[in-house]
Amino acid sequence: MTTHVANTRYRDPATKRYNRRMIGAMLSYIVLLFGVQRAFDLDAMHGPARWVLAALPGLPVAAVFWLIGDMILDMRDEYLRLLEVRKALIATGVSMTLVSILGFLEMLGGAPHLPLFYVPVLWFGSLGIGQCANMLIEQQRS
Amino acid sequence: MINHLRALRAARGWSQQHLAELLEVSRQSVNAIETGRYDPSLPLAFKLAELFDLAIEDVFVSPSKEQ
Numbered sequence: 429m430t431t432h433v434a435n436t437r438y439r440d441p442a443t444k445r446y447n448r449r450m451i452g453a454m455l456s457y458i459v460l461l462f463g464v465q466r467a468f469d470l471d472a473m474h475g476p477a478r479w480v481l482a483a484l485p486g487l488p489v490a491a492v493f494w495l496i497g498d499m500i501l502d503m504r505d506e507y508l509r510l511l512e513v514r515k516a517l518i519a520t521g522v523s524m525t526l527v528s529i530l531g532f533l534e535m536l537g538g539a540p541h542l543p544l545f546y547v548p549v550l551w552f553g554s555l556g557i558g559q560c561a562n563m564l565i566e567q568q569r570s
Numbered sequence: 571m572i573n574h575l576r577a578l579r580a581a582r583g584w585s586q587q588h589l590a591e592l593l594e595v596s597r598q599s600v601n602a603i604e605t606g607r608y609d610p611s612l613p614l615a616f617k618l619a620e621l622f623d624l625a626i627e628d629v630f631v632s633p634s635k636e637q
Binding site: 506 | 590591594595596597602606614
């Protein structure tokens with residue numbers, strides 16, 4: 429989920445800020461994920477209290493999407509910003525295509541159910557495809 | 571968009587890295603503009619032209635005038 433900057437000297441302040449915040453979000457995710465499971469017996473709980481506790485680890489994941497958007501808006505280098513936007517759009521297209529097909533496979537093809545938690549995981553993985561696409565597109569144009 | 575950036579930069583003996591530092595962008599951006607892979611925004615195009623002490627049309631070729 430890190431951004432690619434070919435210029436070794438140039439570090440966009442937005443990218444540096446993103447990397448710093450990202451570490452905080454990931455640490456929060458680990459603490460909440462394991463903390464909630466260790467501190468509470470969720471199986472024995474019912475109702476809104478359980479829902480709130482169960483949703484807590486999702487908040488840092490949501491924060492990551494916000495951080496990516498914030499970084500894109502704040503980037504000074506407009507060309508690198510274009511690459512980041514294209515990468516995110518490709519990741520969105522790839523992950524939405526995969527979950528759409530998987531949804532129909534589940535509904536009509538008897539495929540096993542994939543927990544929704546894996547959708548953002550798939551999106552983060554698809555960023556790698558977006559990065560590769562960026563490299564190929566830029567190579568073709570040069 | 572066709573431009574004369576490479577020739578202008580070479581005439582001043584500037585590297586892409588040096589120009590990137592003057593523009594406060596990445597070297598990757600300078601390379602993308604030079605090779606026509608990326609058309610800069612108006613503010614960046616003005617900044618480029620001002621760095622070379624030229625008008626924008628002396629740096630970038632209008633698409634309507636491209637051969």
